[in-house]
Amino acid sequence: MSITSPAVSAPIWGVSGVLTRFTQMPLTWKILSVVLFALAWEITARTGFNFSFPTFTQTTGAFWEMLTDGSLAGAYLRTLQPLSIGLALSLIIGISAGVAMGLRHEFEWFSLPVFIVMQAAPMAALIPLVTFVYGIGMTSKVIAVVMLALPVIAMNSYKAVRNVSPSLVAMCQSFTGTRWQCITQIILPASSPMMFAGLRLGVAEGFSGIVLAELLITPTGIGDLITYHRSIANFGHMYASIVSIVLFAIISVGILQWAETKIFRPEKRGV
Amino acid sequence: MTMAAIQTDVTVHEMPQTPHPIIEVDGISKLYGDVQALKDINLQFETGHLTSLLGPSGCGKTTLLKIIAGLLQPTEGEVRVKGQAIDGPGRERAFVFQDFALMPWASVLDNAAFGLKMQGLGKAERRERARHYVAEVGLSGFEDSFPHQLSGGMRQRVGLARALAVDADVLLMDEPFSAVDEQTRRKFQEDLMHLREVEKKTFLFVTHSIEEAVYVSDRIVLLSPRPGRLSDIIEPDIPRNVDPDRLRRDSGYLDTVEMIWSSIRKYVE
Amino acid sequence: MTLFGRQIPMMSSLIIWALIWEILGQFDLVLLFPPFSEVVMALGDVLTSSSFAEAIRVTLLAYVSGLGLAIVVGIPLGFLMGLVPVADKMLNMWVNTFLAAPLSALVPIFMILFGLGTPTVIVTVFMFAVWIIVLDTRAGVQHITPSLLEMSRSFGAGRGERFRMIFLAALPEILAGIRLGMVRGVKGVVIGQLLVSIIGVGALFTLYQQNFLMAHFWALILLLFALALTLSGLVGKLEKRIDYYAGNRSS
Numbered sequence: 053m054s055i056t057s058p059a060v061s062a063p064i065w066g067v068s069g070v071l072t073r074f075t076q077m078p079l080t081w082k083i084l085s086v087v088l089f090a091l092a093w094e095i096t097a098r099t100g101f102n103f104s105f106p107t108f109t110q111t112t113g114a115f116w117e118m119l120t121d122g123s124l125a126g127a128y129l130r131t132l133q134p135l136s137i138g139l140a141l142s143l144i145i146g147i148s149a150g151v152a153m154g155l156r157h158e159f160e161w162f163s164l165p166v167f168i169v170m171q172a173a174p175m176a177a178l179i180p181l182v183t184f185v186y187g188i189g190m191t192s193k194v195i196a197v198v199m200l201a202l203p204v205i206a207m208n209s210y211k212a213v214r215n216v217s218p219s220l221v222a223m224c225q226s227f228t229g230t231r232w233q234c235i236t237q238i239i240l241p242a243s244s245p246m247m248f249a250g251l252r253l254g255v256a257e258g259f260s261g262i263v264l265a266e267l268l269i270t271p272t273g274i275g276d277l278i279t280y281h282r283s284i285a286n287f288g289h290m291y292a293s294i295v296s297i298v299l300f301a302i303i304s305v306g307i308l309q310w311a312e313t314k315i316f317r318p319e320k321r322g323v
Numbered sequence: 324m325t326m327a328a329i330q331t332d333v334t335v336h337e338m339p340q341t342p343h344p345i346i347e348v349d350g351i352s353k354l355y356g357d358v359q360a361l362k363d364i365n366l367q368f369e370t371g372h373l374t375s376l377l378g379p380s381g382c383g384k385t386t387l388l389k390i391i392a393g394l395l396q397p398t399e400g401e402v403r404v405k406g407q408a409i410d411g412p413g414r415e416r417a418f419v420f421q422d423f424a425l426m427p428w429a430s431v432l433d434n435a436a437f438g439l440k441m442q443g444l445g446k447a448e449r450r451e452r453a454r455h456y457v458a459e460v461g462l463s464g465f466e467d468s469f470p471h472q473l474s475g476g477m478r479q480r481v482g483l484a485r486a487l488a489v490d491a492d493v494l495l496m497d498e499p500f501s502a503v504d505e506q507t508r509r510k511f512q513e514d515l516m517h518l519r520e521v522e523k524k525t526f527l528f529v530t531h532s533i534e535e536a537v538y539v540s541d542r543i544v545l546l547s548p549r550p551g552r553l554s555d556i557i558e559p560d561i562p563r564n565v566d567p568d569r570l571r572r573d574s575g576y577l578d579t580v581e582m583i584w585s586s587i588r589k590y591v592e
Numbered sequence: 593m594t595l596f597g598r599q600i601p602m603m604s605s606l607i608i609w610a611l612i613w614e615i616l617g618q619f620d621l622v623l624l625f626p627p628f629s630e631v632v633m634a635l636g637d638v639l640t641s642s643s644f645a646e647a648i649r650v651t652l653l654a655y656v657s658g659l660g661l662a663i664v665v666g667i668p669l670g671f672l673m674g675l676v677p678v679a680d681k682m683l684n685m686w687v688n689t690f691l692a693a694p695l696s697a698l699v700p701i702f703m704i705l706f707g708l709g710t711p712t713v714i715v716t717v718f719m720f721a722v723w724i725i726v727l728d729t730r731a732g733v734q735h736i737t738p739s740l741l742e743m744s745r746s747f748g749a750g751r752g753e754r755f756r757m758i759f760l761a762a763l764p765e766i767l768a769g770i771r772l773g774m775v776r777g778v779k780g781v782v783i784g785q786l787l788v789s790i791i792g793v794g795a796l797f798t799l800y801q802q803n804f805l806m807a808h809f810w811a812l813i814l815l816l817f818a819l820a821l822t823l824s825g826l827v828g829k830l831e832k833r834i835d836y837y838a839g840n841r842s843s
Contacts, residue, residue, distance in 0.1 A: 081681040088682070104704040162605045169606075172775060172824050173817040174782035176696075180797050181809050185623045222394050223424035226412045227438035227489065237440070241428050259694040267696065267787060278700050287704070294701060298693045305692045316428075 106288040114288035115296060123277065124296060131273030131297075134190055135262045138197025142254055146202050147247060150209020154243070155235065164210065170203035176260075179268050188270040193262065196269070200261035201254040208250020212243035245316040252308040259301035345370045345492060345525050346391060350400035353386055359550035360386050364400070366544060366553070370492070373519055373526040375536035375543045377583070379590045383551025384529045385421075385497055391527065392418050392495050404493070414442065417486035419496040423478045425470040431457060432466040434481050438489035449488075456484040461514075476507035493525045500535065512539055513567050533587075537561070537579045538570070545583065548590050555586060626806045631814065634807035638815065643796060650792040654710050655781045658717025662773055666722045667766060670729020674762075680730070687730075691723045695780070699787045709791060713784035720780030721773035728769025732762030764831075771827040778820045 090108045097107035106114075118124040149167070152159040179196050186192045216239050224234040266275020274297045281290035344367035353361040361383040368374055376384040389395040391402050393412040401408045404415055412418075417438065425434050436444075436453035444452075457466055460480040470478055479499055486494055500508045516539060519526065530536050536543050537559050545555040561575040570576055610628050617627030638644050673680040673687075699716055706712040736758060744754050759766075785794030793812065800809040 082685050085682045085685055089686070102705055161602070162608070165603045165606050166609060169817060169821065173820045174779045176779060176783045176786060177793075177797070177813050177816055180786065180801050181624065181806075181813070184801055184804075184806070184809070217422075217424070219420050219422050219424040220426065222389075223418070223420055223437075224441070226392050226394055226416075226418035227441045227485075228412050228414055229441040233441055237437075238426065241426070256692045256694070260696050263694045263697045264783065264786075267700065278697070282700055282704065291701065294697050297697050298689075301694050302689050302692055 104285070104287050106291050110288040111291045111295065114286075115292035118277070118289060118292060118296075124293075127273045127277045127293070128300070129273075131262060131266065131275070134193035134265065135197055135258060137190075138194045138261065139201055139255060139258045141194065142198050142201040142205050142258065143251065145198075146205030146250075146254065147209045150206040150211075150247070150250075151213055151240075151243075153206075153210045154213025155239070160210075167203050167206045167210070170199075171207050175199045175203070176264055179264055183269045192269050193265040193272075196265035197258045197261040200264075201258035204257055205250050205254035208253065209243070209247045212246030212250065213239060215246060216242040245312070248308075248312050248316065252305055252312065255308060256301065256305050259297070259304070263297060344368055345405060346527075347403040347406075348387075348391065348400070349403065351387065351390060351397045351402065352399040353383065353390065353395070353551075354398045361390075361397075362550040362552050364551075364553055368493075368525060368527060370525050371523055372541045373528060373539060375528045375530055375540040376546060377530055377533065377536040377543050378546035378551070378554075379548055379587055380531065381551075382546040382548040382590075384531075384546050386551065387546070388495055388497050388527060388529045392416055394418070414489065415492045417489050417491035417494055419479070419482050419486050419494065419499045421498040421501055423470070423475075423482045423502070425478055425481055427470050430467050430469060431462060431473070431481050434470065435484040435488055438485055442489065453484065453488050456488045457481070459487065460484045474507070476503045476511065479503055479511070487522065491524070493527065496526065496528045498529050498531065501531070508535075509567075515539055516567075533580050533583045537576055537583070543583070545586065547587070557583065626810065630807040631810040634805070634811040635814065638808055638811045643799070644812075647793045647796045650710065651781055651785065654713040654784070654792065655717055655777060658714040658780065659721050659774060659777045661714065661718045662721035662725055662777065663770060665718075666725030666769070666773070667729050669722075670726045670766070670769070671733055671758075673726065673730040674733025675758075687723050687726050690719070691727060695719050696783050696787070699784060702784075703788060708788050712788055713781060713792065716784030717777045717780040720783075721777040724776060725766075725769040725773045728765045728772070729762065732765025732769075733758055735765070736761045767827075767831050771824065771831055774827055775820070775824050778816075778823065782816065 093108040097105050097110075115124075149159075149163060153164055153167075154160070178199055179192075182192050182195050182199075186195065220238050220242055221234055224238045229237065263275065266273055267278065271279040274293055277293040278290055281287070281293060346366075346368040348364055348366040348368075351361055351364040352359070364387060376387060378384050386395060390397050393402075393409050393416070403409070404413065426437070429437070432450060432453050435457050436449040439449035439452060454466060457463065460483050462477060462480055462484065465473065465477065470481065473481070479502070482499070500511050503511060512535060515526075528536070528539065540559060543555075543557040543559065544553065545557060546552065547554040557579065559576070559579045561570065561573055561579065565573070613625055614628040616622050617625045617630065669683070673683055695716070698719065699712070702712045702715045702719075706715055740757065740761060741754065744757050749757070782793065785792040786797065788794055789798050793816065796812055797809065800806075800812065
């Protein structure tokens with residue numbers, strides 16, 4: 053056989069060229085967007101429509117103060133403990149359960165309904181019950197994180213395994229791959245992008261879980277900062293705490309999303 | 324041009340006879356629930372020949388190919404390769420997929436080496452062999468590219484290199500050029516003819532294109548739909564040693580195409 | 593899955609889970625679970641109590657208003673973002689931010705701004721539901737086949753007609769967004785009421801918790817879960833009926 057016409061067709065490059073230009077532009081838009089948001093916040097607060105609504109500058113001031121006096125760092129240190137333990141547990145259980153359900157019909161039949169219910173139902177309602185039984189300590193908070201993060205991780209892993217192209221699996225079989233080879237060489241790598249996306253969603257849910265736990269169970273960490281500053285009507289600090297945890301969650305999820313596009317780039321372009 | 328009635332022929336020609344055909348399809352039927360996809364197929368495939376399975380959609384040609392590949396189990400009957408009944412995929416058969424079935428996360432070289440990896444070959448050796456076949460299908464210089472960087476035609480060349488690398492006796496090709504544009508497709512067909520000369524393998528080729536089947540095949544197995552049955556076996560009598568452009572204008576070629584079309588057009592409406 | 597050649601329905605394994613639950617409860621193996629039979633018994637108690645009827649009324653009111661608000665605000669916002677590039681660039685970041693943010697953290701703010709009552713819960717439901725509706729509507733509007741718009745223009749369709757066409761073409765995505773918004777809204781109404789804790793099911797949870805009524809607590813949770821699942825099931829059905837023409841647009 054001889055070499056055919058040169059490889060990559062023009063449209064592919066054209067699209068990626070446009071894409072790079074697009075990724076460069078939004079930063080200016082983002083900054084502009086944030087500035088407008090801050091301005092709107094400042095002006096709204098200055099009209100004094102509600103005594104408990106601090107201005108943007110007050111909030112950033114409070115944020116700086118908590119950052120420098122170390123109270124924010126301390127709070128995060130406490131918050132991150134149950135969060136990371138809960139996420140690690142969700143990850144291990146969720147991925148194993150999801151992969152098992154994707155590969156074996158018995159597992160699917162047995163466990164999938166539970167995860168479907170868990171994902172569609174308001175699991176947060178269970179948090180008071182968990183507190184009721186396990187007290188107000190670490191255990192309850194870890195369980196709260198797991199309850200919210202686990203279903204989405206398990207469901208995504210399951211769907212990821214199920215979505216692996218049947219022709220890739222047939223390919224592996226036709227080249228005399230064993231079942232184990234097909235799982236490790238084809239099914240797991242092919243499902244990893246979607247699994248990773250599930251992990252990202254799980255982390256977002258986990259943040260919800262820990263915030264709820266710290267607000268509902270007993271104020272610790274960042275939940276303590278929010279509750280405490282609210283109780284002494286220190287609204288600037290309260291807002292700063294809330295904004296900080298929201299930002300922290302967004303940035304964590306953003307980093308995961310960035311990693312996702314870095315690691316799984318070839319697939320993103322689609323074959 | 325010769326036409327043979329169902330299941331009688333296969334051996335009337337002046338081709339040299341091998342005592343055992345490499346693949347024997349014996350009384351294959353396939354049911355999907357209540358739907359009969361294939362009904363009592365009996366076929367033999369000679370070593371070194373290129374046979375096309377041709378028919379309108381729903382005639383079960385891909386199903387038959389996948390049964391021969393060992394990817395599907397027949398409801399009845401058996402397939403023998405070199406006299407041995409098969410119970411799954413084997414090393415003597417290699418499959419080329421319609422949708423290429425390339426691993427998007429692996430380079431061209433690693434994709435081509437996949438079959439060898441499954442056979443337990445060491446990394447250095449399988450890469451070396453894969454490199455040879457990647458060059459043979461005309462992709463030298465693209466060893467480290469990823470599938471998403473290649474055009475459809477080039478992707479299928481990778482699929483072909485992967486199938487050649489395991490050095491199977493039989494190449495099973497499931498509409499390999501259907502996802503490729505027309506120009507590339509013609510080039511591909513010519514390359515396939517060339518490959519046949521060089522590699523001395525047995526080819527089974529599923530296609531829905533009459534022109535393609537007539538152009539590349541020693542023998543065309545015509546299947547009719549619902550249920551999929553053998554309808555005709557045609558051995559196109561066309562000159563093989565002329566250049567492709569002349570062949571496409573050859574009256575034998577054109578007549579065969581016309582004849583097949585008139586025999587299957589009743590299924591298309 | 594099949595057993596002895598017969599198809600076993602998908603959700604039937606839940607019966608086995610209920611059995612496991614009963615066993616765990618009978619032998620006090622996991623503190624969290626009272627016997628399932630006790631929970632079923634409590635179900636009748638909870639359902640017939642007047643506080644439950646009141647709680648459901650308050651909850652539904654907050655849910656429906658919050659969701660309605662989210663739909664009324666979300667669809668036009670999605671349209672705006674889908675059709676006006678500048679609006680899209682300004683708002684896209686915020687929509688995605690709120691979609692991924694732990695919104696429960698914002699509830700304390702709502703509680704101060706809107707008081708410890710239904711308005712706070714409505715705002716919570718709204719915040720949980722609106723962003724996905726915006727995002728899906730935007731996606732639907734942006735993914736309309738350009739040839740469809742060119743066709744309508746070439747046949748001289750007026751502005752209103754073109755708008756109608758965009759809406760209908762984007763309808764499958766809009767409905768998908770509303771369905772996801774409904775599921776999120778249920779979470780919102782529960783979380784809002786849990787944090788406000790003096791109205792609706794939140795008040796009931798507090799009541800059962802304070803009186804150590806474990807079985808009642810579980811019964812209420814099961815009722816909530818059942819409501820949430822029925823709701824998403826119903827919308828799923830509705831969505832399937834729209835699918836017949838969505839299928840025509842093969843992605």
